[in-house]
Amino acid sequence: MTPPKPVSYEQSGVSIDANDRMVRRISRSVTSTHGPRVMALENGFAGLFRLDYDEKLFKKNYKNPVLVACTDGVGTKILIAQKMKRLDTIGIDLVAMNVNDMLVQGAEPLFFLDYLAVHKLDPENIARMIEGIAAGCKMADCALIGGETAEMPDLYGRDEYDMAGFAVGVVERKRIIDGTAVRPGDVILGLASSGLHSNGFSLVRHICFKQEKLSVTDRPDEFGGATLGQILLTPTRIYVKSVVSVLSGYKVKKVIHGMAHITGGGLVGNIPRVLPDNCNAAIRKGSWPVHPVFDFLRRRGPVDNGEMFRVFNMGIGFVLLVAPDFADSIRDKLEKCGETVYPIGTIVPGSGKVILK
Numbered sequence: 001m002t003p004p005k006p007v008s009y010e011q012s013g014v015s016i017d018a019n020d021r022m023v024r025r026i027s028r029s030v031t032s033t034h035g036p037r038v039m040a041l042e043n044g045f046a047g048l049f050r051l052d053y054d055e056k057l058f059k060k061n062y063k064n065p066v067l068v069a070c071t072d073g074v075g076t077k078i079l080i081a082q083k084m085k086r087l088d089t090i091g092i093d094l095v096a097m098n099v100n101d102m103l104v105q106g107a108e109p110l111f112f113l114d115y116l117a118v119h120k121l122d123p124e125n126i127a128r129m130i131e132g133i134a135a136g137c138k139m140a141d142c143a144l145i146g147g148e149t150a151e152m153p154d155l156y157g158r159d160e161y162d163m164a165g166f167a168v169g170v171v172e173r174k175r176i177i178d179g180t181a182v183r184p185g186d187v188i189l190g191l192a193s194s195g196l197h198s199n200g201f202s203l204v205r206h207i208c209f210k211q212e213k214l215s216v217t218d219r220p221d222e223f224g225g226a227t228l229g230q231i232l233l234t235p236t237r238i239y240v241k242s243v244v245s246v247l248s249g250y251k252v253k254k255v256i257h258g259m260a261h262i263t264g265g266g267l268v269g270n271i272p273r274v275l276p277d278n279c280n281a282a283i284r285k286g287s288w289p290v291h292p293v294f295d296f297l298r299r300r301g302p303v304d305n306g307e308m309f310r311v312f313n314m315g316i317g318f319v320l321l322v323a324p325d326f327a328d329s330i331r332d333k334l335e336k337c338g339e340t341v342y343p344i345g346t347i348v349p350g351s352g353k354v355i356l357k
Contacts, residue, residue, distance in 0.1 A: 026127050029131045029134040029144075033112075033134050033138055034144075036053055037050045038145055048145070049111050049145055051170065064173040065170050065173070068168070069102075070166070071098065072101065072164070074163065075202075077233070084233060087125055089132055089234075090233070090235075091134070092132050094114065094133055095112060096235065096238045098166070099140040099169070100238065101261050103239060103244070105176055106176055106177040106256075107169035108170055109141065109167055110170055112167045113145065113147050113165070113166045113167075114144070114163065116161065117149075117150045117162045118152070118160075119156040120151065120158070129161075130147075133147075139238040177259055179257070179273075179321075180276065181257040182257045182276055182347055184279060187346055188319055189342070190319050192237075192288070192340035192342070193237055193291070193313045194317070196313075199264040200311040201232075203303070203311055207303075216232070224292075242337035242338060242339045253326075255325075257322065259274065260273060261317070262318060264311070266311060267309060267316060269310060271283075271319060272352050276352065277352045278352075279350055279352065280349070280353050281321075281345055281346075281347055282345045282346055283345040288342035290314055294308060297312075
């Protein structure tokens, strides 16, 4: 009887050699995000990160540090990237969705890890994904110190993939921002979004592709010559450097009383998460320009205005609730850091809700 021929892992659809090539290919992108707190560990099973420096010149001198951790993905925006065969921009989205969340607590991002799940491990494609993640980490001043790439041909179809991210940051305990200091009279400053960011894409895809039968290469008049795909894949704005810079200028006074990252749920769903029970946020609709993509979706749906504000950021990606005497100076500092800032409302007595006026 002829013995059966030996089978290999590669015959089952998983290539160890491709993984080794991928690791070599992404090395430069990963190390480009490293600063002096990342500890070298060649062929390590985990990443090492010092909470503080040994060098006196750069020592942080944390007194009571609290670690802050987040995890998130980019949802069905990935399906748009797959349609366009664009693999770099969603890496920025992945970082943004995590670091913008931890920023709400006043935390400085320290390091980031990624998880990529693919049908087939193509070293060049993975490298493009990692280059996007590394670009996002640089925008957020955090180090990409590790990750995992899983090749699962039985779970993902050809050209399909998914990604998730994990971030860890730090904040001094006495500097944690949790919204308890918010009070009537505080000014609500809104930081402009770059567009849809990474939320509401199930509704976006339903309107654009199922209902309107559009293509990612179509150029609707509203977008000034840009393709639909370019507008939809615009990366999420990362607010870390700007907000951390402002926070560092108020080491004693607590003039920023609350912050919110405007993700799924929009302004009406996210601001209440940082409001005391005795306060409302009165938002003035029309006090900031709305990106054309939102009006495009509202009309093409059509989508009710209330639903628009519950699903999308509507042009405001991050908000700060600040003491009124400092609102102008904080706005000025943020604008010098490159943000577009709008006073969009005030905090009034209430019951923990957002009131759209």
